[in-house]
Amino acid sequence: MKDAFGLPQSLLVLGGTSEIALATARRMIARRTRTVWLAGRPSPALEQSAAELRALGADVRTVAFDALDPESHEAVLGKVFAEGDIDLVLLAFGILGDQAHDEREPMSAVRVARTNYTGAVSATLVSASALQTQGHGSLVVLSSVAAERARRANFIYGSSKAGLDTFTQGLGDALHGTGVHVMLVRPGFVRTKMTAALEEPPLATTPEAVATAIELGLRRRSETVWVPGTLRVVMSALRHAPRQLFRRLPI
Template identity: 55%
Template sequence: MLDALGEPQSVLVLGGTSEIALATIKEMPRHRLRRVLLAGRPSESLDAAVAQLKALNIAGVEPIEFDAKNTDTHGAIIDAAFDASDIDVVILAFGVLGDQMTAEEDPSHAVEIATVNYTGSVSAGLHVARRLKNQGHGTLVVLSSVAGDRARRSNFVYGSTKAGLDAFAQGLDASLEKTGAHVLIVRPGFVRTRMTSHLPEAPMTTNPEDVAKIIVTALKKGKSTVYAPGPLRFVMAGLKTLPKPLFRKLPS
């Protein structure tokens, strides 16, 4: 349960190796946490994520087996996590960037990106929403992206999956009105992570820790959408309305 100051006791991360999600957990008051579930495919990096949090004396850190693409298993995995005890915050953090050029040449790669980022999220998001609604409280944090705000030549496959995910999350939030459950949509710009380490940095680049601070503050304030960094909201509002010829001339 959240306490009166909005500090969570239990968190489930879907995509347990996500640097943004791990930074978010570290940003929460650690001694309040009683249960932190990191869901992902069994791997060294998942074990490392568990070890990293345990090393910080966070209580109840556990890995659970979860594969975003294996949607048939989502219901049982999420049910088991909620059956044990209430979950205050669920972070939907899995996703792949993929490679745009490969995707254009080999549509099966595009399907892979879409399956993880969109199909997997829709499936997991609906299962989580059902359980949050049942317990009458809790927030689903959805890691969207500014890439979904307007499709760009350089990464439109990824961008379109985030656009779909973002629209899904907005509707899911609407469906949860008056149930006690909420959705927080987070739209980061370029974040320095493993996923982007091979890419040139864009303006307004942030670190996972910066995004984490924004998420934790937004959770306390009960916001439903945040950009990271915050001022990206205005940049994106401008970009969304920019006439096509101008937009396409922008450096990708």
């Protein structure tokens, strides 16, 4: 169960090598989280992530999980929930893709969509059902500011996140009053290994800053969190910009 401050004592991370997820796990462990499940494809990186969190004092377990195998999600995640209640599920997996390459290779674009949207829909529904059955818990989904409006530079990735973003909003409405808290997180550009080769835009942030925002959002029972908060205003302006003007912007 969550502590008196609403912070989780148990955490399931879907995307166990995500830098944002691991920063969040470290922050949660520093507060009161004692049990952590890291779900991801078996790899040295997953085991290393688990070892680093164990060194902080948590009971950390790994579970083989593949976003591209939705048929397995119910069985895999069901085994985790069978071990005991989960206070927080953090959906943190996703791939950025390569826009220029993916436009030329449609199956690469499909892989982005299957990972970021189809796989996420499956894992989220399975987790939401389990949380509803236990009668409590939070489901935090990492979206992106790219979901707000498709941009020429990354419309494949952006459209996959837009689908997930809309889905999560609807799921939050559907679960309202059930005891399950759904929170959507919209970070801007985050400095991670995945984005290291990209040009850094204004208002770039860090995994640690996103983790801090997630913790604050959990305390406040927020439904949507922007990181940094300034992006709420920036993206609102972009979302409402006339299309002819929007097409001229260097984004």
